[in-house]
Every structure is written in C-alpha cells, then in structure tokens.
Amino acid sequence: MEEGGATAKPRRATGRLCSTCNQRKAALKRPKTLEQICRECFYSVFEDEIHNVIMDNNLFKPGERVAVAASGGKDSTVLAYVMSELNRRHNYGLDLFLLSVDEGITGYRDDSLETVKRNEIEYGLPLKVVSYKDLYGWTMDEIVKTIGLKNNCTFCGVFRRQALDRGAALLKADKLVTGHNADDIAETVLLNILRGDIARLSRCTFITTGEDGPIPRCKPFKYTYEKEIVMYAYFKKLDYFSTECIYSPNAYRGFAREFIKDLERMRPRAILDIIRSGENFRTATSTKMPEQGTCERCGYISSQKLCKACLLLEGLNRGLPKLGIGRARGTNGLNKRIEQRNLGSERTGSSIESKQCGTLDF
Numbered sequence: 001m002e003e004g005g006a007t008a009k010p011r012r013a014t015g016r017l018c019s020t021c022n023q024r025k026a027a028l029k030r031p032k033t034l035e036q037i038c039r040e041c042f043y044s045v046f047e048d049e050i051h052n053v054i055m056d057n058n059l060f061k062p063g064e065r066v067a068v069a070a071s072g073g074k075d076s077t078v079l080a081y082v083m084s085e086l087n088r089r090h091n092y093g094l095d096l097f098l099l100s101v102d103e104g105i106t107g108y109r110d111d112s113l114e115t116v117k118r119n120e121i122e123y124g125l126p127l128k129v130v131s132y133k134d135l136y137g138w139t140m141d142e143i144v145k146t147i148g149l150k151n152n153c154t155f156c157g158v159f160r161r162q163a164l165d166r167g168a169a170l171l172k173a174d175k176l177v178t179g180h181n182a183d184d185i186a187e188t189v190l191l192n193i194l195r196g197d198i199a200r201l202s203r204c205t206f207i208t209t210g211e212d213g214p215i216p217r218c219k220p221f222k223y224t225y226e227k228e229i230v231m232y233a234y235f236k237k238l239d240y241f242s243t244e245c246i247y248s249p250n251a252y253r254g255f256a257r258e259f260i261k262d263l264e265r266m267r268p269r270a271i272l273d274i275i276r277s278g279e280n281f282r283t284a285t286s287t288k289m290p291e292q293g294t295c296e297r298c299g300y301i302s303s304q305k306l307c308k309a310c311l312l313l314e315g316l317n318r319g320l321p322k323l324g325i326g327r328a329r330g331t332n333g334l335n336k337r338i339e340q341r342n343l344g345s346e347r348t349g350s351s352i353e354s355k356q357c358g359t360l361d362f
Contacts, residue, residue, distance in 0.1 A: 016136065020045070027235075031268055039235050045234050050220050051086050054119075057207050059218045062093030064174040069164055070098040070127070072112030074233050075179030077119060078238035079221065083177065084123050097171065101163045102131040103156060104139020105246065112241040119220060119239065130167040132159055136313055147321040152247050154325060158308045162300060168215045180219045183226040183244035184266075186271045187256040189278035194256070198283055199290055205278040212292065213301045225271065 016026045018038035026036035030045075037045070053059075060066065068083055080098060087094050100116050103109050113129065120127040127259045133139050136159060145154050168176045185205060192201035203209060210217045221229070221278070233240055248254070263270040290303035300307045306314070307326060315323025 009338075015131060028231060031231075031264070032225045034104050034268060041233070042235070046224075046228060047082060047086065050082055050224060051090060053207070053223060054086070054092075054220055059177075059208065059220065060092055060094055060175060063095075064093075065095045066175045066177055067097060067099040067128075067164075067168040067171060067173040068125070069176060069178045070100050070116045071179075071254070072100075072115035072119070072241040073179070073223065073241045074229055074238075074242065075181055075226075077238050078229050078233050079177065079179040080119055080125060081236070082124055083220070083240055084125060085290075097126040097128065097173075099164060099167045099171070099173075099176070100127065100129045101160050101167070102129055102133075103160065104132050104141055106141055108243065108246050109140075111243070114349070115239060115241040122239065128167055128168070128171055130163050132163065135159075135163055135166060138313075138316060140247065141335055143316065143321075146316065151322075151325050153252075155312055156247070162307075162309050165210075165213070165300070167213050173215060175218055176215045177218045177220060179221055180227055181221040181224050181226050182271050182275060183257070183260055185219070185222060185278070186260050186274040187253055190256045190259065191253060197288055200291075201278070201281060202283050205275055210301075223272065223275070225268075289327060 016036045018024050018026050018041050019035045020037055020041040022039035024040065027039045028037060028042060029035065030037055030042065066083075068076070068080045070080055080096075083094075083096060086092065087096060098116060098120055100113060102113060116129075119125070131139075140156055143155050147155070164176060164178075188204045189201070191197075192204055198344070205325060206220075207222050208216055208218050232238075258273075260271065263274075292301060292303055294300065295302040295307035295310055296305050297310045298307060300309065302308070304311075311324030313324075315321050315325075
C-alpha cells in the first residue's frame, strides 16, 4: 500500500551549484534524472512535470467535480497538495474534495484518517469518508479473523476499489484521481506478466481508466517516481502517515516492489522503461478478452454475472471465505452454483441471499 514506501531522508548534494538555475547551491540529486538541483528548482520541475502530464492527456475539464483518493499516506497527501496548488495556479476550474475509505483496521487506518482530517483543514478541501462496515457489513479486522493473513489483500483491494467508486458516485464526482506513481505502475506491469493476466496487462498503463464504468480514474503521478514524492513531502514538510499496513507485509506485490527497487538502484530509468514497454504491448487479435457487463446483484462493472466483490462477500456471509478466491476463469461455475442455491432457497420460501456489495446503486 502507498503508506509503506520509502521514508528515508533524501541524500543532499553538497558543494555544487544547481544544474538548472546555476545560482543556488544544489540540495539534492533527483532520483529520476540524477541531476544536482536546488530545492526551489526541484519544486518547480516536480510540479511542472505533473501539470504537463495533466494538460498533455486532457485529464480534466473546467467545472468538473474531482474526488482525490486520500489515505493519509505520502502519495495521496502530495497529490492533494499539488492538485490544490495547480488548480489554483493554472486555473483548472475544478471542484476538489477528499475521499477516504475506512477499511476498519485498528491501529492503522484510524490513525491515518486523523492525518487526512488535518489535511482537510490545511488544504481547505471537503472530506468524505466511506467505510467497509457501512458498505459491506464487515471490517478488515473481522475479515482477517475469519480468513487469516493469506488472501486478505485480495479482499481489501476488491472492496476498496468499489468503495472509492461508490463514495465518488455518492458525491456526484466526474473524476476520481489516485496517487498511483511510476513505481506502482511498473510493479503492476510486472505482476500482470507474472500472472499471465492479458486483460489487465493491456490497460494497466492507461493514465485514465474506467471511462466505460461509473467513475473515470486518473493518475497524474503516472511518470512521477516514488522517491521524488518522498523528497517533495519531506522538503515541503507535508503532514502524512508513513506506517505500513499491518496486514500487507506478505502481499505478493511486495516481491515485485523489491525487484523494481533493485533495478532502480542499478539503472534509475528502468522504471520508466517498464512503463513504456507496458504501453507498447499489443494483444494478439486471436486472444479472447473478457466482455464487460454489469453485476446482476449490485450493478457494478463485471465480466461475470456477479462481480468479484459480490462473490467475496457471498463467501464471507456463508462462512465459506474461499468461495470467491481464485482465477476469474473459474467464476462462471461459481456463479451458477450461487444461482442454484438462491433458487432453491426461493422455492422453500427462505431466501439466504447475501447482502449485495455496497448499499449505493449505480
């Protein structure tokens, strides 16, 4: 998760002038380009690069309501700060607000939400918090007690994605922006290759996704390095939460993250090269891709009759937590079994259909 990234103080470059202005003393070496640069020039190039990404990709239109996914971690905190600054400086004309998800992780999410509440006041951005408990009837603490530490990130990732969409829909947002950075996207490219997930591999490098879904998602940090986000937050003295999720150390993504870090140490440009490679992947015309539809139970986008969140929730509510775990290609049979059980219940007059994944309709 984003809160678990690098938090070490940036290495200072001493004794040289800034390679950009040639006036002030260099204060750091940019991880992305290895340039010796002063603080003021670093702020400028960091913000200008993000502004250029926004403009080059036409991410927003004046008058749009934009939800900023805010967890309290470094990425979302810097995102909220920079979006607020650029919106004011370049007159984007956006109506910005913060959107947070309370997964129900005691000693972690409750603390990070306090950081988000301070950001709400400091940046002057309204905050909306949606919770797993309200949407699904479960907290992550309760889920982990039921399933253990294996596959818990699967539940959290699926539920969190829908929770953000439902929160954005509740607030009538036109767009949702997330703090996914270049490191995150490079990791996702590798993970989709390792999993053989052609469908996700073909779209994981898109800067805007979900345009055919309820709320389009944008990633202004697509080409921004995690280390530079840390440096920016450090030098700007931004208030963010840096503790890693207590349930995530064994996450599969962590292995890809370590590999990316090793590559970056040897060749900093490797992160951008992996993203560029992902952008240039082409799927063979003979490859059968899943057809996108909507979940029959909750109305969320899904390539199956029931979306992943409804399948996972079905398992939890029936005391069969592994019911929705596994590759998507096996869910057709699972959908049929659930339909048969529900049909049998209707015939006996006692419906045991579980609560749909969320209480907001699309």
